[in-house]
Every structure is written in C-alpha cells, then in structure tokens.
Amino acid sequence: MTAPTRTGTPRIAPSPGGAAGVAQTRAGRRAGRLQSRLASWAFLAPIAIYLAVFYAYPLYRNLDLSVRRYTVRSFVYGDAPFIGLGNYRMVTADPTFLPALTNTAVFTLVSLTCQFAIGMALAVFFSQHFRLSAILRALFLVPWLLPLIVSASTWSWMLNSESGVVNSALGALGIGPINWLTSPHWSLTAVIIANIWIGIPFNLVVLHSGLQGISPQIHEVATVDGASSWQRFWHITFPLLRPVSAITLVLGLVYTLKVFDIIWIMTKGGPVDSSTTLATWSYRLGFGNPLPQFGPGAAVGNLLILLAVAFGLVYIRVQQRQWQS
Amino acid sequence: MTTRRTWWKTAIGVTATAIMLFPVYWMINVSFTDDRRMRKSPPDWFPVHGSLDGYRAVLHQQLPNLGTSLITGLGCVILTLAIASPAGYALARLRPPGGHVLSFLLLVAQMIPAIIMAMGYYAFLLNLGMLNTLAGLIVADTTIAVPFAVLIFTAFMSGIPNEIMQAAMVDGANRLRTFWSVVVPLSRNATVTVAVFTFLWAWSDFVFASTLDAGGSLRPITVGIYRYIGNNNQEWNAIMATAVVASIPATVLLVVAQRYVAAGITSGAVKD
Numbered sequence: 220m221t222a223p224t225r226t227g228t229p230r231i232a233p234s235p236g237g238a239a240g241v242a243q244t245r246a247g248r249r250a251g252r253l254q255s256r257l258a259s260w261a262f263l264a265p266i267a268i269y270l271a272v273f274y275a276y277p278l279y280r281n282l283d284l285s286v287r288r289y290t291v292r293s294f295v296y297g298d299a300p301f302i303g304l305g306n307y308r309m310v311t312a313d314p315t316f317l318p319a320l321t322n323t324a325v326f327t328l329v330s331l332t333c334q335f336a337i338g339m340a341l342a343v344f345f346s347q348h349f350r351l352s353a354i355l356r357a358l359f360l361v362p363w364l365l366p367l368i369v370s371a372s373t374w375s376w377m378l379n380s381e382s383g384v385v386n387s388a389l390g391a392l393g394i395g396p397i398n399w400l401t402s403p404h405w406s407l408t409a410v411i412i413a414n415i416w417i418g419i420p421f422n423l424v425v426l427h428s429g430l431q432g433i434s435p436q437i438h439e440v441a442t443v444d445g446a447s448s449w450q451r452f453w454h455i456t457f458p459l460l461r462p463v464s465a466i467t468l469v470l471g472l473v474y475t476l477k478v479f480d481i482i483w484i485m486t487k488g489g490p491v492d493s494s495t496t497l498a499t500w501s502y503r504l505g506f507g508n509p510l511p512q513f514g515p516g517a518a519v520g521n522l523l524i525l526l527a528v529a530f531g532l533v534y535i536r537v538q539q540r541q542w543q544s
Numbered sequence: 545m546t547t548r549r550t551w552w553k554t555a556i557g558v559t560a561t562a563i564m565l566f567p568v569y570w571m572i573n574v575s576f577t578d579d580r581r582m583r584k585s586p587p588d589w590f591p592v593h594g595s596l597d598g599y600r601a602v603l604h605q606q607l608p609n610l611g612t613s614l615i616t617g618l619g620c621v622i623l624t625l626a627i628a629s630p631a632g633y634a635l636a637r638l639r640p641p642g643g644h645v646l647s648f649l650l651l652v653a654q655m656i657p658a659i660i661m662a663m664g665y666y667a668f669l670l671n672l673g674m675l676n677t678l679a680g681l682i683v684a685d686t687t688i689a690v691p692f693a694v695l696i697f698t699a700f701m702s703g704i705p706n707e708i709m710q711a712a713m714v715d716g717a718n719r720l721r722t723f724w725s726v727v728v729p730l731s732r733n734a735t736v737t738v739a740v741f742t743f744l745w746a747w748s749d750f751v752f753a754s755t756l757d758a759g760g761s762l763r764p765i766t767v768g769i770y771r772y773i774g775n776n777n778q779e780w781n782a783i784m785a786t787a788v789v790a791s792i793p794a795t796v797l798l799v800v801a802q803r804y805v806a807a808g809i810t811s812g813a814v815k816d
Contacts, residue, residue: 255638255719256640256641258634258638258718258719258720259634259638259639259640260640261720262630262631262633262634262638262640262719262723263630263631263634263635263640263646265626265627265630265631266627266628266630266631266646266690266694267646269627269690270649270650270653273683273684273686273687274653274661274687276664276668277661277664277665277667277668277687278656278660278661278664279664280663280664280667280668281660281661281663281664281667283667284663284664284667341560344553344556344557344560345557347553348550349550349551349553349554349557350550350551350554351554351557351558352553352554352557355557355558355560355561357798357802357806358561358564358565359561359564360798360802360805360806360809361565361568361794361795361798362564362565362567362568363809364744364794364795364797364798364805365568365748365791365794366747366748366750366765366766366790366791366794367748367750368748368750368766368769368770368787368790369571369769369787369790369791370567372769372773372783372784372787373567373568373570373571373784373787374567375773376570376574376780376783376784377567377570381583381585382582382583382584382585382587384570384587387585387586387587390586391586416564416567419564420809421809424806424809424810425809425810428806428810473655476657477657477658477659479657479658479659479751480750480751484750484770484773498657498659501659501660501663502659502662502751502755505662505663505666505755506662506666506754506755513663513666513667516663517660517663517664520657520659520660520663521660523657523659523660524656524657524660527655527656527657528652528655528656530655531651531652531654531655532652534651534655535648535651535652
C-alpha cells in the first residue's frame with residue numbers, strides 16, 4: 220500500500236500530458252482493483268459470517284465446555300467453574316479410555332483395509348467392458364446413498380441372534396448361532412462388517428474413476444510382452460493408481476474415524492464398551508445418559524478432532540503434492 | 545469366443561451386485577412380513593405371505609416426521625446454495641486476498657466430526673432458545689454440506705471460459721449481474737450436484753436431529769426410526785417399512801441424477 224501516496228505528485232508536476240495520462244489510468248486501475256476487492260468481499264461475506272458464527276463459534280463453545288465443570292443448571296446459567304484440563308485428565312484416566320482408543324484403531328484399520336481391497340477388486344472388475352457393467356456399477360452406489368440409520372437398523376435385524384437371516388444361513392451350514400450384537404467378543408466385528416458394506420461404494424467409485432485415467436495402451440503393450448493379468452495389475456495398474464489410492468485411503472480414514480451412527484444404532488457401543496469408539500463415547504457422555512456430562516464428552520470429542528485433523532492435514536499434503544505434479 | 549467371455553463377466557457382476565444388495569432386499573422383504581411370521585425360523589426368504597401392516601404403521605405414525613425431514617432437506621439446500629455459490633465464484637474468479645486461507649479452512653472444516661459440532665450447537669442453540677426449532681436444525685445440518693459445496697463450486701467455476709465473463713463485463717454488466725445471469729446458469733451441473741448431496745445428507749442426518757431436538761415434538765424421519773427401535777423392539781416390519789420409505793429420496797436421486805452423484809463422490813478425491 221505504498222503506491223497510492225506517490226500517484227498524487229505527477230498530477231501537479233508541470234510535465235507533458237503523458238504523465239497525467241499515466242496517472243489517470245493508474246488511478247482508474249486502482250479504482251478497478253478497489254472495486255474488484257469490494258466485490259470479492261461482498262461475495263465472500265456470507266461464507267465468512269457463516270464460518271464464524273455457525274462453525275467457529277460452536278467449536279469454541281465445545282472447547283469451552285471441555286475446560287469447565289458443567290451441570291444441567293450451570294448449562295442454562297452459564298456459571299460453570301473453570302477447571303482447566305481437568306476433564307481431559309478425567310477421561311484419559313477413565314477405564315473406558317483405553318478400550319475406546321483401541322476399538323477406534325481396530326475399527327478404522329480393519330474397515331479401511333477391507334473397503335479398499337474389495338473396492339479395488341470391484342473397480343478393476345468393472346473397468347472391463349461387458350454387458351450391464353455400467354448399470355451394475357450404479358447399483359453398487361445404493362448402500363452409500365441410504366441413510367446410515369436405515370443401513371444400521373437393517374444390519375441389526377439381519378444380525379439378530381434368534382431371528383436374524385445371517386444366523387439362519389450360518390445354521391444351515393452347521394455353524395452355531397453367533398450373538399453378533401450381544402456378545403462382547405462379536406459386537407466390534409458386527410459393526411465393522413456393516414461399516415465395510417457402507418464404505419465399499421465410495422472406494423469403488425473413486426478407484427474406478429482413477430482407473431479410467433490410465434491409458435489402455437500401457438496394458439496392451441504389457442499383454443504383448445506376455446504379462447499375465449495379475450502381473451499387469453500388480454506391476455502397472457497398482458503403481459499408477461498410487462496417487463488416487465493415497466487420497467482414497469486418507470479420506471476414508473478421516474471419514475471412518477468419525478463414524479458414529481452405525482455403531483450407536485447397532486450396539487450403542489456395548490456390551491460393556493466392547494464396541495465403544497471415541498465418537499460413540501463422546502456422544503454417550505454428552506447425550507446418552509439421563510445425567511449429561513458435557514465437559515468430559517466435549518473433551519473426548521476434542522481428542523477426536525485432533526486425530527481427524529492430524530490425518531486431514533496428511534490428506535491436504537497428499538493432495539497438494541498431486542496438484543503440483 | 546469374446547461374447548462367451550463377456551457373458552461370464554456379466555454373470556459374475558450380477559452375482560456380486562446381488563450379494564451387495566442383499567441387505568436392501570432383506571429390508572424390503574421384512575417390511576412386508578406379517579407380525580406373526582416375524583420370528584419364524586428359518587425366516588421367509590420371499591414375502592409370499594405379504595402384509596401391509598408395516599406400511600400402515602408408517603402412514604399412521606411417521607407421516608409428520610417425513611414432512612419434517614423434507615422441509616429440513618429443502619431448507620438446507622436453499623441455505624447452502626445461497627452461501628456456497630457466491631463464495632465459489634469469488635474464490636474461483638476474483639482472487640480475493642486470503643482466498644487460500646479460506647480454502648484451507650474449508651478443507652479442515654470438512655474433517656470435523658458432526659458429533660463435536662453437535663455438542664457445540666447444543667450449547668449455542670440452548671442459549672438462543674432455539675433447541676427444537678426447524679431453523680436451528682437446518683443451520684446445524686448445513687454444516688455437513690457447506691464446505692463440500694464451496695469446494696465443488698470453486699472447482700466448477702474455475703472451468704468457465706474467461707471469454708464468456710469478459711463478454712458480459714464488456715456489455716456493461718457489473719460483477720453481481722455477471723454472477724447472477726452468466727455464472728449461475730452456467731453452473732447448473734455443480735448446482736445439481738451440491739443440491740443432491742446437501743439434501744441427502746440433511747435427510748439422513750441423525751446426529752444433529754437426535755441431539756438438538758431431543759425430547760421435542762419436532763422429529764425428522766431418522767429419529768422416528770430410532771424411536772421405533774427403542775420402543776417396540778418387536779415390530780420390525782414397521783421399522784423396516786419406515787426404513788424403506790426413508791430410502792425413497794436416495795433411490796429417486798440415484799435414478800434421476802446418477803451422473804451427478806458419481807461426479808460428487810469423485811470430485812472431492814480425484815483431480816480432473
């Protein structure tokens with residue numbers, strides 16, 4: 220912003236018309252730049268206000284909740300005492316903390332690995348040309364589009380111990396009834412199965428569109444050179460798909476970390492914390508009990524934000540590297 | 545020989561799709577099952593003794609909830625479009641100071657779990673006296689969609705040829721006019737993609753609905769299903785019938801706007 224102070228001098232200087240003309244266009248350009256800056260502010264005002272009021276402020280309230288001792292009464296009157304990191308100390312010392320952290324890790328890793336492997340296999344399969352392939356691929360989107368509560372309640376009933384269709388089918392194969400949702404040994408497996416089912420379409424669609432970007436000539440050359448289809452996948456397709464794979468996995472990681480609906484509806488995190496993750500634990504502390512514990516609930520939530528944003532930054536880093544290359 | 549080979553692939557593809565969609569079939573099958581045959585072992589694989597009891601229950605108990613979800617979804621679409629499309633225009637076209645910071649903030653905002661927003665919103669709306677209001681729920685639900693929407697609009701509007709914009713400016717249109725009568729109509733595809741996803745996310749939202757309207761009379765369909773599961777654990781035909789009805793928007797949009805759906809899923813993840 221040093222230029223504008225200088226533009227005044229040429230106008231009073233008794234120099235030929237050229238200088239005045241330069242000054243005028245410069246002033247005109249300045250007005251144009253100001254106008255465009257005003258315009259961009261006007262167009263950005265709604266999102267800026269929105270982010271401040273409806274994003275940043277609720278997040279601030281959440282942070283505030285996590286450093287105070289709240290009761291229902293102090294919630295209304297806003298006079299909860301400040302206790303610093305007390306809530307964080309409390310939740311990390313809680314006996315639920317370790318299981319919640321391990322379950323979050325197991326849930327995320329197993330879901331991601333299976334979704335990605337199955338999605339990749341299907342993407343490679345559907346990128347071949349055969350009759351109905353486009354329609355079938357579109358049908359694969361259905362699980363992803365259904366409301367999570369619909370998928371979760373359907374899986375709950377399918378995995379019901381006595382009347383579920385899964386146990387009935389396993390029974391026909393001579394496998395005894397499994398208490399999918401009521402046994403602490405199986406509840407985490409049950410919610411992971413449902414979550415894998417929901418996540419396959421995302422992986423399929425993104426990896427499939429990545430495969431479209433690989434030139435078919437590369438495959439033709441490899442086929443001529445005598446490479447088998449597995450060799451072609453492992454040595455050509457997979458390495459070429461690495462950037463898309465990286466983004467799919469990191470995005471999937473961020474999504475899976477915050478999965479809440481499926482687990483809460485199917486098992487409520489139980490029995491005895493066997494399927495509790497950080498997300499369901501946070502919800503249970505804040506909203507799942509008759510006596511809400513907003514402070515600890517918000518503290519668990521903020522630990523989850525830290526995890527999600529840490530991995531999110533990895534995603535942004537990966538994406539930026541791709542844009543540059 | 546080639547036709548036989550593709551025939552086999554089609555067979556495998558159909559089998560895989562059938563396995564994948566079995567839960568959806570099962571939901572429909574159970575929704576038509578009679579109360580008394582519900583706990584039969586083995587279960588009926590086809591709704592041969594079909595009954596409409598489940599759907600009758602939906603009509604009697606869930607109709608207002610469906611209305612609530614519909615209004616919430618539409619409200620979210622309007623609010624999201626109104627905020628995100630000017631923002632996308634500015635970020636794509638006007639090179640505002642701090643534009644990079646804003647894009648970065650939007651990417652980070654996408655990572656924030658809804659549960660955490662829900663707790664902050666609970667405190668926020670409680671103070672405003674706006675718990676159990678449609679407006680409160682609509683605003684909270686838009687937080688799922690707005691960052692995504694701005695990113696979609698920015699990406700799309702960067703692709704509009706410069707000449708079209710300049711032609712409009714030369715004709716004397718100011719930026720607002722250019723935006724409204726040139727950029728918005730040209731961005732139809734982005735608008736449809738954003739609208740489809742915003743509506744589906746708002747319609748499917750359970751986290752905000754169950755926390756911000758807890759105990760209130762205002763109940764979207766997701767909370768309607770949840771209450772069903774909690775209250776009458778026996779009537780799974782009614783629960784599944786409600787689930788089927790709640791899946792209608794997703795199905796309709798998949799049929800009508802499949803192109804936009806696939807575009808929306810990939811646009812966040814893959815560079816064009």
